Amino acid sequence: MDHEGQSMSASYEDQWLLGSSESKPKGVDNLSRSRGLSDPGNKEKKTVINSASIATSSKAIKRISGGIGAGGVGPSSGGVGSSPSSRVKPSTEGGLGKDKKQLTETISASPPKSSKRQSPGGNALFVQTAATTMMTSANSTGKKSMKEMTKAERRALQERQRAEKAARSSPNTAASKKAPQTNENVTPTPSEKAGSNTSGQFETIPVTKKSNVSGGISKGTNTASAPKEIHPAVLVLGLQFAEYKICGANARCIATLTAFKKVIQDYKTPNNTTLSRHLQTHLSAQINYLKNARPMSVSMGNAIRHIKWEISTIGYDSSDNEAKELLCKKIDDFIRDRITVSDQMIVEHGLQKIQDGDVILTYARSSVVQELLLKAHAKGIKFRVIVIDSRPRLEGKKLLKCLTEAGINCTYAFLHAVGFVLRDVSKVFLGAHAFMSNGTLYSRVGTALVAMMAKDNHIPVIVCCETYKFTDRVQLDSFVMNEQGNPNELVNISTSITSKPGQLAGWLQQPDLKLLNLMYDLTPSQYITTVITEIGMIPCTSVPVVSLRQDFKRVQVSAVLQGTYDFFVFINKLKRTKGASST
Amino acid sequence: MEAQSEITSVSNGDNVDSEFDIVKCYRKFLRDNEDMSMPIAAIESLIELIKQSKATTISEFMESLKNASQTLKSSTRNSISLSAGTDLFLRFVTRTSHDVTNLDACKEHLMNSGKVLVEKAAAVRHKIAELGVQFIKDDAVILIHAYSRVVTLLLQRAAKYNKRFKVYVTESRPTSLGVRSSKILRKAGIPATVILDTAVGYIIDKVDAVFVGAEGVVENGGLINAIGTYQIAIVAKTANKPFYAVIESYKFVRLFPLNQYDLPTHTPDLLTFPDLSSSTQNDDSESIPSSPLTCHEHKHRKDSDGSSGGYPDLDKAANIESAQDFESNNPTVDYTPPQYITLLCTDLGVLTPSGVSDELIKLYL
Numbered sequence: 026m027d028h029e030g031q032s033m034s035a036s037y038e039d040q041w042l043l044g045s046s047e048s049k050p051k052g053v054d055n056l057s058r059s060r061g062l063s064d065p066g067n068k069e070k071k072t073v074i075n076s077a078s079i080a081t082s083s084k085a086i087k088r089i090s091g092g093i094g095a096g097g098v099g100p101s102s103g104g105v106g107s108s109p110s111s112r113v114k115p116s117t118e119g120g121l122g123k124d125k126k127q128l129t130e131t132i133s134a135s136p137p138k139s140s141k142r143q144s145p146g147g148n149a150l151f152v153q154t155a156a157t158t159m160m161t162s163a164n165s166t167g168k169k170s171m172k173e174m175t176k177a178e179r180r181a182l183q184e185r186q187r188a189e190k191a192a193r194s195s196p197n198t199a200a201s202k203k204a205p206q207t208n209e210n211v212t213p214t215p216s217e218k219a220g221s222n223t224s225g226q227f228e229t230i231p232v233t234k235k236s237n238v239s240g241g242i243s244k245g246t247n248t249a250s251a252p253k254e255i256h257p258a259v260l261v262l263g264l265q266f267a268e269y270k271i272c273g274a275n276a277r278c279i280a281t282l283t284a285f286k287k288v289i290q291d292y293k294t295p296n297n298t299t300l301s302r303h304l305q306t307h308l309s310a311q312i313n314y315l316k317n318a319r320p321m322s323v324s325m326g327n328a329i330r331h332i333k334w335e336i337s338t339i340g341y342d343s344s345d346n347e348a349k350e351l352l353c354k355k356i357d358d359f360i361r362d363r364i365t366v367s368d369q370m371i372v373e374h375g376l377q378k379i380q381d382g383d384v385i386l387t388y389a390r391s392s393v394v395q396e397l398l399l400k401a402h403a404k405g406i407k408f409r410v411i412v413i414d415s416r417p418r419l420e421g422k423k424l425l426k427c428l429t430e431a432g433i434n435c436t437y438a439f440l441h442a443v444g445f446v447l448r449d450v451s452k453v454f455l456g457a458h459a460f461m462s463n464g465t466l467y468s469r470v471g472t473a474l475v476a477m478m479a480k481d482n483h484i485p486v487i488v489c490c491e492t493y494k495f496t497d498r499v500q501l502d503s504f505v506m507n508e509q510g511n512p513n514e515l516v517n518i519s520t521s522i523t524s525k526p527g528q529l530a531g532w533l534q535q536p537d538l539k540l541l542n543l544m545y546d547l548t549p550s551q552y553i554t555t556v557i558t559e560i561g562m563i564p565c566t567s568v569p570v571v572s573l574r575q576d577f578k579r580v581q582v583s584a585v586l587q588g589t590y591d592f593f594v595f596i597n598k599l600k601r602t603k604g605a606s607s608t
Numbered sequence: 609m610e611a612q613s614e615i616t617s618v619s620n621g622d623n624v625d626s627e628f629d630i631v632k633c634y635r636k637f638l639r640d641n642e643d644m645s646m647p648i649a650a651i652e653s654l655i656e657l658i659k660q661s662k663a664t665t666i667s668e669f670m671e672s673l674k675n676a677s678q679t680l681k682s683s684t685r686n687s688i689s690l691s692a693g694t695d696l697f698l699r700f701v702t703r704t705s706h707d708v709t710n711l712d713a714c715k716e717h718l719m720n721s722g723k724v725l726v727e728k729a730a731a732v733r734h735k736i737a738e739l740g741v742q743f744i745k746d747d748a749v750i751l752i753h754a755y756s757r758v759v760t761l762l763l764q765r766a767a768k769y770n771k772r773f774k775v776y777v778t779e780s781r782p783t784s785l786g787v788r789s790s791k792i793l794r795k796a797g798i799p800a801t802v803i804l805d806t807a808v809g810y811i812i813d814k815v816d817a818v819f820v821g822a823e824g825v826v827e828n829g830g831l832i833n834a835i836g837t838y839q840i841a842i843v844a845k846t847a848n849k850p851f852y853a854v855i856e857s858y859k860f861v862r863l864f865p866l867n868q869y870d871l872p873t874h875t876p877d878l879l880t881f882p883d884l885s886s887s888t889q890n891d892d893s894e895s896i897p898s899s900p901l902t903c904h905e906h907k908h909r910k911d912s913d914g915s916s917g918g919y920p921d922l923d924k925a926a927n928i929e930s931a932q933d934f935e936s937n938n939p940t941v942d943y944t945p946p947q948y949i950t951l952l953c954t955d956l957g958v959l960t961p962s963g964v965s966d967e968l969i970k971l972y973l
Binding site: 378452483485487551554555560561562563564566567570571 | 827828829862864866867870946947962965966969
């Protein structure tokens, strides 16, 4: 089974190298000048030093696919990985586009990869940047033999040559080509810090202002310089993701699929190839752009894999229009069956577990849990809700608003008060971002705390999760794979709309201070009592069985079926008819 | 335990719309056949219903079956194993009705398959006993709770294999079924002693393994069994003694209790506090009856009218009427979560608690 993380890391590498040569905007020259690094003399010096650190960091590249192995080299460079962005202050210049341009080049050192995985990503990118710098140094000091380069360096070289070729054909990118060379010299210096502790060079990098609107870590949301084949719907989506306008696994998945429907509808097969072959590559480009905006959620990953499978099964003889219609229908079916109807089934099952007099605790905002609570209230069950929230996302506020508008009796508290309110609680309902194969829950950061405290107090913890969020991945702790949010979010201590900086306001000036804003955490299976899925309530340990046994590509629920009994009847019937047709 | 759950007030034995009274039929099966467990009796009575069904369409037929099983479930106070049996049979019926569309053929098929199912069920216990014998080592001291047919069969089988072991049996009030267990074991040549329910913590260090049966196994591998099982499980876990559950696979129930109070047998009137403001309340009514050794040997399978079974003078002397009150105010079954159970011996093999869910998913998906 294709390890999602690995495939994404490969494409991240590719994308990053592609992006570094093509998507450099014009404003970069200002930046490099302000950093005082534009003179070639400096450049030479830095590249020479870099080659030393490449040896150590190239080892890390080999370990990146392992993910965990880079731990030794990781944390330091991971920390360094975030520091380039941390070195840059929020921009006060107006205009989103311009800010984004500066953003993209300044954080070329800490690209999406470090936001996706703290330690390994930082390393890989530094090696790549170092590699590309090496190319430039090699060009000037004599060609290095192919054997001596690492795989990434060879690939970097290939990409450079490809980019050069493209540059020759279009004059636009010629100007931008110069920019990455000067720019990448900035990036190796942090890796030096990791390697050789030459902190002097770090301090010479002047701090420039940058926008704090986008994720701070993500790059490639620069819509003006995005590759030409990105569909406008996807551009919009990328921006929305980067700014956390669309939050939550289900919402992101549905938004992605809807955008992809538009992409498919506007797609025209080129002459020399078939739809089933080329459309996948076309979609991959869009997917990579989205990944740059914000790392993909597990739900999106599974949905996209499903679409790609559907594409691959399209026959060669069907016309473009037929195929496109079929694909759009399949996407609609997926959204309906695996998300919408599944949510309804989960609510049906969950209603059995809510009784009069219950005090239900929930954390942050899960769309399914929200639906369940609203439905229970509509049914007339008398219960009250305690909403636990946490900074900096404060997603619980939206849930609170929704529930109070429906007339549910609610209490609102922050995460640090959860031990106090748990005394009255009878049940805890949590949402999920993903479920690992070893039964551990991957959800919004803070969920693990709530679950552990509840378990300690013998309060049942119920997780509501659709089966399409089950993944084959196994994760043993929260650090191996996580997403980093914008560290500047931690600076604002206001809990209302007007921002209010707290003690951390001057963190960029402090060389030893780094802010870590993790988005997700892992809850081990022993803290979870039950998982409610559309197929019923199962214990955590049965999660891998479900994803193995059910052939989700073929099971389709065509309408909301009343009650579990009828659902199973229907499924059994389907199984038998499918079995009969397959033999 | 299963047997004592038969003591319930007959509430709606008569309001079944057809002439066929399924509850009466069910009770009759239980009375006539000592060895038949509740779910099998339920399935037998459903087969009777099919035989006498006057339905003309498949959907009517299904409806009548569903209603009958609902009636059965609501007729007894503790209906967990019963519902396991009826659900299993209904699932089977549904599957058959999709394959066979003719009503008469369907009925034929169902009756034959039902017979086969019942026959298989009788043999299942012996299969489990064979599997479970390996967990009893020579010179072992076993602890069992109340009365379970499968567990006693297992111990008898082990004795036949000339294994030497001793058994502690909990008295298991209020049904005192433990006494019955000890009699059966002694007859088979196994030394058995009855201990107080409250003495489990006292002897746990002398015990090598704990064996219990169950009314039902829930979806996460937890057990529903006679009240007191949960306590024994906790004590066994703390004392690091293995806790084995021995159960037939047709007792797998599609329930997922979150805790004790999430069981269908937990009604709001259980374990309520008395209203002491009322002046007509007799002070003695709250006192504990003073005759602990008067075991209420509730002969199961006899219709109970709520009285103490024929000891009128003792009733008065020991305020048994009030004892009856608090006994009816107390639960009869409890739920043992899966983390306390070491292994489950079933006819599908020896499973871990999480394996039960995997099996259920295979059955249902």
